[in-house]
Structures are given as structure tokens and as C-alpha cells.
Amino acid sequence: MPEVQPKQKRKTDIGPPHYEKFLPPIIKENYGKWKYHEVLKPGVMVTVSETGARLYTVRAGSPRLLSIDKIRAYADLADKYCNGYLRFTSRHNVEFLLTDESKIDPLIRALDALGHPVGGMANSISSIVHTQGWVHCHSSATDASGVVKAVMDDLILYFTEMKLPAKLRIALACCLNMCGAVHCSDIAILGIHRRPPKVNRDRLKATCEIPSVVSACPTAAVRPVTVDGQPSVEVIEERCMFCANCFTVCPAMPINDPLNDGVSIWVGGKVSNARSEPMFSKLAIPFIPNNPPRWPEVVEAVRNLVEVWARNARKYERMGEWINRIGWPRFFEMTGIPFEKVHIDDFKHAGTTFKRSTHLTY
Amino acid sequence: MAEKKRSTPQLDELEKGSWPSFVKEIKTAAEKNPMANDLLGQLERSYEDKISHWKHGGIVGVLGYGGGIIGRYSDLPEEFPNVSHFHTIRINQPAGWFYTSDVLRKLCDIWEKHGSGLTNMHGSTGDLVFLGTKTDELEPTFNELTDLGFDLGGSGSDVRTPSCCCGMARCEWACYDTMALTYFLTMHYQDELHRPAFPYKWKFKMSGCPNDCVAAIARSDMSIIGTWRDDIQVDEAAVTEYAKSGVDIQKDVVGNCPAKCMEWDGKKIKIDNKACVKCMHCINAMPKALAPGKDRGACILIGAKAPIVEGALLSSVLIPFIKLVPPYKELTDLVEKIHELWAENGKNRERVGEFIQRIGMGNFLEAIGVEPTPEMVAHPRENPYVFYEEYFEEDSEDNKNA
Numbered sequence: 003m004p005e006v007q008p009k010q011k012r013k014t015d016i017g018p019p020h021y022e023k024f025l026p027p028i029i030k031e032n033y034g035k036w037k038y039h040e041v042l043k044p045g046v047m048v049t050v051s052e053t054g055a056r057l058y059t060v061r062a063g064s065p066r067l068l069s070i071d072k073i074r075a076y077a078d079l080a081d082k083y084c085n086g087y088l089r090f091t092s093r094h095n096v097e098f099l100l101t102d103e104s105k106i107d108p109l110i111r112a113l114d115a116l117g118h119p120v121g122g123m124a125n126s127i128s129s130i131v132h133t134q135g136w137v138h139c140h141s142s143a144t145d146a147s148g149v150v151k152a153v154m155d156d157l158i159l160y161f162t163e164m165k166l167p168a169k170l171r172i173a174l175a176c177c178l179n180m181c182g183a184v185h186c187s188d189i190a191i192l193g194i195h196r197r198p199p200k201v202n203r204d205r206l207k208a209t210c211e212i213p214s215v216v217s218a219c220p221t222a223a224v225r226p227v228t229v230d231g232q233p234s235v236e237v238i239e240e241r242c243m244f245c246a247n248c249f250t251v252c253p254a255m256p257i258n259d260p261l262n263d264g265v266s267i268w269v270g271g272k273v274s275n276a277r278s279e280p281m282f283s284k285l286a287i288p289f290i291p292n293n294p295p296r297w298p299e300v301v302e303a304v305r306n307l308v309e310v311w312a313r314n315a316r317k318y319e320r321m322g323e324w325i326n327r328i329g330w331p332r333f334f335e336m337t338g339i340p341f342e343k344v345h346i347d348d349f350k351h352a353g354t355t356f357k358r359s360t361h362l363t364y
Numbered sequence: 365m366a367e368k369k370r371s372t373p374q375l376d377e378l379e380k381g382s383w384p385s386f387v388k389e390i391k392t393a394a395e396k397n398p399m400a401n402d403l404l405g406q407l408e409r410s411y412e413d414k415i416s417h418w419k420h421g422g423i424v425g426v427l428g429y430g431g432g433i434i435g436r437y438s439d440l441p442e443e444f445p446n447v448s449h450f451h452t453i454r455i456n457q458p459a460g461w462f463y464t465s466d467v468l469r470k471l472c473d474i475w476e477k478h479g480s481g482l483t484n485m486h487g488s489t490g491d492l493v494f495l496g497t498k499t500d501e502l503e504p505t506f507n508e509l510t511d512l513g514f515d516l517g518g519s520g521s522d523v524r525t526p527s528c529c530c531g532m533a534r535c536e537w538a539c540y541d542t543m544a545l546t547y548f549l550t551m552h553y554q555d556e557l558h559r560p561a562f563p564y565k566w567k568f569k570m571s572g573c574p575n576d577c578v579a580a581i582a583r584s585d586m587s588i589i590g591t592w593r594d595d596i597q598v599d600e601a602a603v604t605e606y607a608k609s610g611v612d613i614q615k616d617v618v619g620n621c622p623a624k625c626m627e628w629d630g631k632k633i634k635i636d637n638k639a640c641v642k643c644m645h646c647i648n649a650m651p652k653a654l655a656p657g658k659d660r661g662a663c664i665l666i667g668a669k670a671p672i673v674e675g676a677l678l679s680s681v682l683i684p685f686i687k688l689v690p691p692y693k694e695l696t697d698l699v700e701k702i703h704e705l706w707a708e709n710g711k712n713r714e715r716v717g718e719f720i721q722r723i724g725m726g727n728f729l730e731a732i733g734v735e736p737t738p739e740m741v742a743h744p745r746e747n748p749y750v751f752y753e754e755y756f757e758e759d760s761e762d763n764k765n766a
Binding site for chain 2: 012013014015016017018019020021023024025029033034036037038039040049057059063064065066067068069070071072073074076077078080081086087088089090091092094096099117118119131133134135136137138139140141142145147148151152154155158161175178179180181182184185186214217218220245246247249250251253256258259260263271273274275276277278280282292294295296317318349350
């Protein structure tokens with residue numbers, strides 16, 4: 003056995019640095035004293051304190067996946083325009099925190115030159131919350147960054163302007179695990195598998211516990227069996243709804259498949275309590291095949307949803323609120339999306355989603 | 365020394381267009397870093413094959429920690445040897461995602477030395493993500509991170525890295541100090557955060573008001589959402605200013621009130637605060653004129669999750685109102701009771717929301733010692749299938765005494 007070398011004491015469980023270290027003086031001085039805020043123009047906001055202090059925020063879009071070179075470029079901008087203070091948002095935007103109003107426009111020009119658009123505030127489409135996709139995930143049914151890039155290239159004017167009836171939040175998850183709140187988004191792009199997992203018996207024996215694979219299945223589609231005298235599992239294919247939970251607990255149940263994987267689109271979710279209660283997104287488009295590198299069918303479908311909503315919604319009406327007012331039959335009619343068997347829920351408590359009244363429009 | 369430049373005709377298409385390109389980011393890193401270069405190659409292959417080329421998981425970590433590192437291995441290690449292992453390091457972000465240029469540069473220096481030079485700012489749960497390095501680099505990276513004052517975030521069946529909105533740092537609507545509570549909970553649960561010991565993940569998310577900018581109600585097992593109990597603060601002069609500037613107060617503000625608790629007579633706004641459900645709409649619409657009341661705190665909701673395993677859930681009300689001030693004893697006592705019950709009785713990969721569905725909310729409340737209140741339900745039960753635990757017998761003592 004090798005000798006353990008004496009070394010510097012290893013630090014553990016120190017937690018993150020205290021946030022106060024990174025707050026600009028204006029925030030420390032006005033912490034909890036802010037009186038109101040106002041969006042001055044796309045991506046620019048002033049927050050005013052009861053002391054009269056004014057903090058300017060400039061928000062820019064980002065691809066979430068950043069090189070250290072880009073982070074250093076952000077740091078340089080922060081030094082030049084706001085004494086080195088910046089933050090990131092829950093939707094992957096970067097925000098620069100300024101006290102000198104005259105530096106706002108030069109900073110916007112510098113961000114433009116760096117290729118990062120300023121916007122994403124108020125009645126706009128903010129950056130798309132998304133997952134890793136083929137860049138770094140083993141269970142993805144589609145790429146994340148590529149779809150997001152193609153969709154945002156198409157919708158960028160809705161990021162840099164504020165001309166929508168309300169805010170619109172788009173999110174993408176590359177499989178049903180949904181790392182991120184895509185299930186409560188105005189528009190959710192969700193990667194889905196559509197072929198049952200194929201059991202790799204040799205690998206299963208070596209790497210998985212059969213009882214945990216069996217119990218991982220929410221529809222009891224995975225059953226223990228004995229094959230050639232060896233314990234294994236089988237998949238009752240008609241019971242599989244492709245959640246991939248068995249694959250998550252056991253690598254010997256691969257479910258990824260280029261022919262059958264693709265994208266579904268969901269609409270009308272929200273997390274805010276403003277006006278209406280938070281809502282889940284509902285299925286709009288069951289399946290669009292993966293078409294890299296730019297997923298034109300997904301881009302077109304999302305644009306159609308954004309524009310039909312933007313043309314018809316009332317001021318402040320989020321996608322789900324608009325649909326609740328007009329009803330789903332008119333939603334499908336106005337968007338031109340065909341309504342199919344799979345739109346009707348058949349999982350648990352499906353009955354609560356049936357129309358149980360005669361409140362219909364003709 | 366960087367490897368030869370790869371041909372990536374598919375990914376090159378994603379350098380076009382005006383939105384910032386992740387491909388440009390990977391290519392920038394690839395000029396100096398062989399891992400980033402092989403990532404580019406493998407990703408191009410995924411675009412050709414329409415499938416991920418990452419293998420399933422693999423347990424790696426740093427000494428003494430059960431979480432914080434996501435193991436990742438290429439399924440094409442011969443072709444892309446520099447990403448044959450390409451593990452993610454989750455770094456617990458500072459609350460509210462505030463940084464200085466100085467600390468960001470130091471983080472970049474660490475990652476230039478030890479990893480791919482690629483990051484996520486940030487991951488969905490909130491961590492700062494160092495995207496991809498080899499197993500041998502994990503421990504050295506960790507040591508440099510802790511020297512800089514940073515630590516790993518959560519992964520697996522542990523307390524995941526708590527996250528919050530910017531709260532009182534930059535928002536007038538914060539009804540409690542989200543960043544202070546996030547820092548407190550993160551420090552209080554360091555052991556639970558770094559050493560997975562639960563049936564499944566546990567997420568805390570702190571939003572300062574019911575606008576819920578961190579989507580607490582949709583994705584955290586415990587959603588702590590700021591709210592208030594007294595009257596909305598009204599600045600009448602500012603209301604008049606909004607009306608003068610063209611805001612249609614009747615239609616856009618009063619007309620959108622879900623509680624129908626507001627009236628506007630063309631001059632003054634009247635609010636029936638007893639009926640107000642604290643939705644935030646009127647305050648969002650006129651931030652200079654209206655503000656949350658002064659008796660501020662939070663509503664604690666429980667059980668949100670994405671679909672896996674039994675279907676997605678939104679959090680539901682557990683404690684309708686709580687004052688959140690240090691040392692937060694009432695909150696941690698509650699959390700500990702829940703953790704104890706769920707850790708003991710939850711099934712493998714059962715989030716607390718699913719656990720509650722399985723055992724029943726009534727039983728759950730009883731077990732953690734919280735009284736049921738009507739705020740916890742959208743409406744009482746619609747079915748008569750009540751599990752009464754006791755009933756009278758003909759000759760029981762109770763009957764004789766009655």
C-alpha cells in the first residue's frame with residue numbers, strides 16, 4: 003500500500019461564499035429598501051430606493067453554455083461599466099448592475115459587439131431555460147442547445163422588443179426527467195422517446211438490481227423473467243409510455259433511438275400567481291421528428307404558437323389564460339394544429355381532464 | 365497543445381443567426397483545450413446520428429462527498445479519447461447569482477487549468493456548472509475551489525443546492541430575505557447536501573413574492589414563497605399619475621383582479637383587502653403606486669416535481685403563513701420532521717410529493733404534527749370513501765356511557 007503523503011488540511015462542507023461579498027455598495031446600502039422599479043427600455047431597468055438611490059440593470063441573453071473566455075469578457079465589461087458587479091438570472095441571462103446612467107448605452111453597444119443581445123424584460127420572450135441535450139446527457143431524446151439556438155434566432159425580435167401582450171416563457175427539456183420547470187411554461191419543448199427499452203441481458207446481470215428495475219416502472223410494464231435459467235426482465239411493450247425511469251436506474255435498458263426520438267410541444271403553463279393560479283403546460287403537438295442541425299419544423303411550430311397568441315390575446319393574458327378564455331377547440335382551430343387521440347389523457351385521473359359541461363362554443 | 369481542427373458542417377450551421385451561439389463557445393474553448401475539441405467532434409457525430417453518445421452515469425466523486433459530481437463517459441472513447449471521461453462539477457452558486465469580476469476570473473483560472481474551459485451559467489437547479497473533466501482532475505479542482513471559498517452543490521438523493529430570486533437585493537416586492545434564508549438553509553444542511561441519504565432528491569426554492577421568479581411552486585419539494593397578510597400599500601398620487609399617463613386602470617388593473625376585490629371610480633382605487641388573494645397583478649401593473657403590505661412573511665408549499673415517476677405535481681399549501689426571521693427555528697423543526705418521516709417511509713426514488721399522495725395528505729399532516737386547515741385544499745373531498753380508523757361496537761364501553 004502506498005504511503006499517504008502528509009498534505010494541507012482538506013477543506014470540506016464550507017458551503018458557498020456568502021453573497022454579501024459580491025454585492026455592489028449600492029445594493030448593500032439599499033438592501034430591503036427598494037421602493038419601485040421601472041423598465042426604461044428593452045433589457046434596461048431602474049430600481050429606485052426609498053433613499054433615492056438608482057440602480058440600473060442591463061440584461062443580456064446568453065446561450066447558457068459559456069466558455070471561460072466569454073465569462074472573462076463579461077468580467078471585463080463589468081469592470082469597465084459597473085465596477086465589476088454582475089449577476090445571472092434564473093433564465094440564464096447575464097445582468098450588469100450599474101450606478102452611472104450614462105454608461106448604459108455604451109454597455110449595450112459593447113454587448114452587441116460581443117454578440118449578446120440586450121432584452122428579455124417585461125412583455126418579451128426571455129432566454130429559454132433548457133437542459134444539456136446531446137452536449138452532455140445520456141438520456142436525451144433531442145439536443146437542447148441546438149433547438150434553443152434555432153428557435154431564438156427566429157424569435158430574437160421578441161427578446162429585444164417588448165411588443166407582446168404579456169411575458170412569454172419558453173423552456174426546453176431533452177427528456178421526461180425535465181431538469182427545469184418546462185412543465186409549467188407558456189411553451190414547453192420536450193424531447194420524447196417512443197420506442198420501448200431494449201433489454202441487454204448480459205449487462206443487466208452485471209450492473210442492475212432486478213427488483214429496483216421492476217419497481218422503477220410506474221405502469222408495471224417491466225416484469226421479472228427467467229431466460230435460459232438466468233434472472234432477467236422483460237418489457238410488456240403495450241404498457242410502456244417511454245418515461246425511461248427503468249433506464250435511469252439500469253443502464254441495461256437503453257431507450258434512445260434515432261428513428262423514434264423527437265420533440266413534443268406543450269402550451270399554457272405558468273408558475274406566477276399573477277391573475278390566475280399556476281398551471282401545467284398541456285400537449286399541443288405530440289411529435290416532431292428530430293431534424294438537426296436547425297429543427298425547422300420545431301422553429302415553425304413555436305413561431306406559429308407565439309404569433310397566434312400575440313395576435314389574439316388581451317393585454318396581460320399569458321398563453322394559458324388566453325386559451326382558458328377562448329377554449330381548447332378554438333385554440334386548435336386558430337393554430338391549425340390537428341387534435342388527435344393522444345391529446346386525450348389516459349394516465350391516472352384522466353377523467354378530470356375530460357370536458358364535463360356543455361360550455362362549448364360553436 | 366490543441367488537436368487538429370475538426371470538420372463540423374452540421375454544428376457550423378448553428379454559428380449562423382443573431383442569438384449567441386453555443387457552438388462558438390465550444391469552438392473558442394476548443395482552440396486551446398483538447399477536451400472541448402473532442403466534445404465538438406462527438407457532438408457533431410450526435411447531430412449526424414441523431415442520438416446522444418454519452419454512456420449512462422458512473423459513480424465518481426471527491427473524497428468524503430456522495431454528490432456534486434455527475435459522472436459522464438463517452439460511448440466513442442477511441443474516437444474521442446479526450447472526452448472518454450467528461451464529468452460535470454456542480455458548484456454551489458452564491459445566493460441570488462451575484463458575482464464580482466474578480467471571483468469569476470479566479471473561477472475561470474481554475475477551470476482553465478483543470479477542465480474543458482466550458483461552463484453552464486447556470487444549471488437548472490442553480491449551480492454553477494463546470495462542464496467536463498477527467499476523473500484525476502476532480503480532487504485538484506475541488507481543492508482549488510474550496511481555497512477560493514466555494515464548495516460543491518448537490519446531486520442524487522440529497523438536499524439539492526437551494527436557490528432563490530434576488531429578493532431584497534434588488535426587488536421591492538421581496539416579502540422576506542430570500543438570499544439570507546437560502547444561505548442559512550444551505551449552510552444548515554451541508555451534510556444532507558453533500559451526502560445523499562434520502563429516498564430521492566429534495567429541493568428548496570425561495571421566491572420573495574407570488575410572482576415566483578425561480579419557479580419554486582413547479583419544481584421544489586419545499587417551495588417558500590413570500591406573501592403578506594395586511595393591506596396592499598397604496599400611493600394615491602402615483603395611482604393618479606398612472607391614470608394620467610394612459611393606463612386603463614378599470615380594464616387592465618381592476619378588470620384582471622381574480623378576487624374581484626378592487627374598485628376604481630376614476631379617481632381613487634378601493635381594495636377589499638380581506639378578499640385579496642395576493643396574486644400580485646395590480647402591483648405588477650402599477651409598481652410605483654401599489655406595494656405588498658407591511659406584515660410580510662411567506663407561504664410554505666410542499667411537493668412539486670417533474671413527471672418522473674408518477675406524474676408532475678405542483679406544490680400545495682402546507683403552512684399558509686409564516687414569519688421568516690433568523691434563526692428560522694420553526695422552519696427547520698418542520699423540515700426535520702418531514703425529512704425524518706419521508707426518509708423512514710419513502711420508497712426508493714419517491715419524491716416527497718409522491719410520498720404524500722401515497723400515504724394521504726391527512727396522514728402526512730398528522731405524522732408531522734401540522735393541523736389541517738382549509739387553506740391546504742382547493743376544495744374538500746368529492747368522494748365519500750373515507751378511511752375512518754375507529755368505529756363503535758354494540759356493547760362497547762363508549763356506548764354504555766353515552
